[in-house]
Amino acid sequence: MDLGLDGKVALITGGSKGIGEAITRTFLAEGAHVANVNRSTTEGEALAAEYAAKGQRCKFIQGDLTRMEDCQRAVQTTLDEFGQIDTLVNNAGVNDGVSLTDGPQAFLESLQRNLVHYYAMVHYALDALKSSSGAIINISSKVAATGQGGTSGYAASKGGINGMTREWALDLAADNIRVNTVVPAETWTPLYAALIDQSSDPTAARRQIEDLIPLGKRFTTAQEIADMVVFLSSQRSLHTTGQIHYVDGGYTHLDRKYTSGSNRIDLSK
Numbered sequence: 515m516d517l518g519l520d521g522k523v524a525l526i527t528g529g530s531k532g533i534g535e536a537i538t539r540t541f542l543a544e545g546a547h548v549a550n551v552n553r554s555t556t557e558g559e560a561l562a563a564e565y566a567a568k569g570q571r572c573k574f575i576q577g578d579l580t581r582m583e584d585c586q587r588a589v590q591t592t593l594d595e596f597g598q599i600d601t602l603v604n605n606a607g608v609n610d611g612v613s614l615t616d617g618p619q620a621f622l623e624s625l626q627r628n629l630v631h632y633y634a635m636v637h638y639a640l641d642a643l644k645s646s647s648g649a650i651i652n653i654s655s656k657v658a659a660t661g662q663g664g665t666s667g668y669a670a671s672k673g674g675i676n677g678m679t680r681e682w683a684l685d686l687a688a689d690n691i692r693v694n695t696v697v698p699a700e701t702w703t704p705l706y707a708a709l710i711d712q713s714s715d716p717t718a719a720r721r722q723i724e725d726l727i728p729l730g731k732r733f734t735t736a737q738e739i740a741d742m743v744v745f746l747s748s749q750r751s752l753h754t755t756g757q758i759h760y761v762d763g764g765y766t767h768l769d770r771k772y773t774s775g776s777n778r779i780d781l782s783k
């Protein structure tokens with residue numbers, strides 16, 4: 515399938531690590547140019563150098579997305595570099611565990627880390643996206659649907675992202691801008707691996723989570739999230755908008771009494 519992304523420009527937040535890195539690499543594999551915004555520099559600069567050596571453009575933009583001026587500068591730098599934005603991928607976020615007991619100021623700061631920059635990036639990129647009849651892809655989380663406990667700021671942010679997806683799809687349909695969200699649940703990334711490694715028995719901890727994932731009893735790969743993001747950005751997805759796509763092996767919605775471990779009900783008996 516030719517996705518028609520050759521020469522297109524994707525602006526990706528948090529495109530240096532984890533799911534974002536897979537998204538960056540997948541756009542580049544399809545011949546697109548990438549602008550990648552991150553706070554940290556090492557991985558983003560390494561990606562830029564790796565692809566420059568292959569004759570491809572993966573512009574690294576250092577910035578902290580909790581600062582609105584950095585969001586605006588990221589959009590402007592992308593336009594200065596490439597002259598257009600065809601896809602905006604709002605991906606950067608952190609499950610920061612800001613809970614009911616942490617108070618309103620901590621809650622607001624969590625929204626700054628996880629929600630406000632999604633809005634700001636779209637706001638600043640709007641004219642460019644109108645010119646390109648572009649696409650917006652947001653990365654949300656299953657936590658918006660399931661809750662997690664102890665993470666009010668993150669849950670509110672991801673719920674907000676899902677809500678804004680519908681809102682923007684309506685807002686922007688007349689401009690032929692499509693807006694979709696991709697929802698990971700349990701996706702294997704270096705950060706996730708590091709968290710599991712902190713448990714007393716990492717192998718058992720991993721198996722315990724995998725047992726809850728109906729399809730294949732395994733984590734989703736970052737590549738599987740990236741493939742959906744890149745498809746939704748493409749010309750092969752021109753009539754899909756306002757949708758919330760769960761790429762999670764059935765984790766969020768399938769009935770656990772038929773799928774999980776020792777509690778599994780076997781209807782064949």
Ligand code: NAP
Nearest residue numbers: 528531532533552553554578579605606607655698700701
């Ligand atoms: P990750 O490995 O921590 O990567 C996040 C990236 O975003 C990093 O490159 C980080 O870089 C960047 N970033 C974060 N905050 C930033 C800020 N304020 N300004 C600039 N860059 C920032 O996380 P991930 O697991 O790939 O998660 C990516 C997205 O998927 C997030 O929205 C997350 O909520 C969602 N998600 C992931 C899972 C999962 O299982 N992995 C599940 C549900 C949802 P620096 O910190 O170096 O700047």
